[in-house]
Structure formats: structure tokens, C-alpha cells
Amino acid sequence: MSHLRYLCDMSVTRDKLIEAAVVALNQDESATIEQIATMAGVTRRTVHRYFNDRNTLVQECKQTMLQVCNLKMTQAYQSSQQPAIQLENMFYAALEVGIQYSFVKKLFKRNQYTNLVNNQERAYDDVKANWFKLVEILQQQGAIDKKLSIPWIYNLFGGMVDIAIEAQQAGDVARNDIKSFSWTSFKGSIGLQ
Structure with a gap:
């Protein structure tokens, strides 16, 4: 025992x-x-x-956070058949895993999404591809402003998550308000109807 x-x-x-x-x-x-x-x-x-060393720890962090983020984002993507609801749920999933999402995003931004070799990284790429498809569908439906490029919207999405994390850590905004404030801000920034 x-x-x-x-x-x-x-x-x-x-x-x-x-x-x-x-x-x-x-x-x-x-x-x-x-x-x-x-x-x-x-x-x-x-x-x-x-x-054994810092690199081993960083790799372990990367794998663990990829698993956490991929699971939450995939569940959010599969939560509905309506693209606007899927996008909103993916936003909330990113907020829920907050620091982990931000960590993964930074790692991949630094690597510029190249040399994706293992399954977790491919799964992250699949999540990103699904997210891009949702935004494209919403633009085709006229629900999101077509003047904004999908990569720009993706950066807004990640930036809004980072802002929410910072607000939560600073204690500047009531924890209960962060979710609605950040979604309202993101939705408004992309013209989502």
C-alpha cells in the first residue's frame, strides 16, 4: 500500500x-x-x-499541454453542428485551459508551425485546421467580416485569450465577468453576427 x-x-x-x-x-x-x-x-x-535537464522538462510540458489543449478544443469543436456555436465553445475551451493554451500557442508561434512530427503536434494542427474551416464557413455565410483574413482572426482569438489570462492574474476584472467580456470583445472585433 x-x-x-x-x-x-x-x-x-x-x-x-x-x-x-x-x-x-x-x-x-x-x-x-x-x-x-x-x-x-x-x-x-x-x-x-x-x-534530467531543462529541455526534457520543456518537452514534457509541451506534450502534456498539447494533450490538454487538443482534448478540450476537440470536444468544443464536436459540441455542435453550428459553426458559430462551435467557434464560441472553442473560445471558451481556450479560456478554460488558459495558461496551457497560451503556452502551446507560444511554442508553436516560435516554431512557426513547421516540422510537426509527432501525433500530439499533428492533432494540434488538426484542431487549428478545424478552427480555420469554421471561420471560413462563417465568412462565407456572411456572419464574419470577409475583410479580415483568417490568420488575423486567429491572432485576435489567441490575443483575446492572453488578455483574459492577464486580467485574471492581475485581478483587475471579476473572475465571473472575464468569460463574457472576452467573448463579447472577440465577437465584436470580428463582426460576428
Whole structure:
């Protein structure tokens, strides 16, 4: 029984380290192992017990966050057959995973979506392709302003999620208002009817 508890504690610690690393790396992409350890409330030695080096930790963060984001965004995409509702639900899913979404977006922006080699990265690319299709359909239906390019709208989407995360972290806006304020702002910025 104690062996099982030890394995569970290891998993919890590993997850805690990944969460702390995502927060630290989202704030500063060059965050050191020491900074990540401090954010997690552990020593550098504890981090090294689970991850050989910073690159291993970053890769683990990337894989974990891709899984989380892909799952939430895919569920949101499949939640309806109506493109406007799908887009809204994908927006809420991105807000729900907030920092993870922002982290993944930054990683992929830095890589400019090239050299996608593993399944999670391909799945992220599929989610992005589905999102682009939704916006294209909504533009064809006249629900979104055609003057705005789809990549521009995609950047607005991610930017609005980042703004919502910053507002939540700063405490400037009531937590309950962030969801409606950010959706209303995004929807208005793209002329969604």
C-alpha cells in the first residue's frame, strides 16, 4: 500500500512541476530550473529527480499541454453542428485551459508551425485546421467580416485569450465577468453576427 502511495505522490509531484514550469515558461521562456523549482515550491534537486535537464522538462510540458489543449478544443469543436456555436465553445475551451493554451500557442508561434512530427503536434494542427474551416464557413455565410483574413482572426482569438489570462492574474476584472467580456470583445472585433 505504501508503494502505491509513493507512486501517486511521484505523479502528483511530477504534475505539479509541469504546471509550475508552464506558468514560469509562459511568463519567461528562458526561465531556469531554479525559477521553475521556486514556482513549484521545491528545490532544484527535486526537479532534477524527475527531469534530467531543462529541455526534457520543456518537452514534457509541451506534450502534456498539447494533450490538454487538443482534448478540450476537440470536444468544443464536436459540441455542435453550428459553426458559430462551435467557434464560441472553442473560445471558451481556450479560456478554460488558459495558461496551457497560451503556452502551446507560444511554442508553436516560435516554431512557426513547421516540422510537426509527432501525433500530439499533428492533432494540434488538426484542431487549428478545424478552427480555420469554421471561420471560413462563417465568412462565407456572411456572419464574419470577409475583410479580415483568417490568420488575423486567429491572432485576435489567441490575443483575446492572453488578455483574459492577464486580467485574471492581475485581478483587475471579476473572475465571473472575464468569460463574457472576452467573448463579447472577440465577437465584436470580428463582426460576428
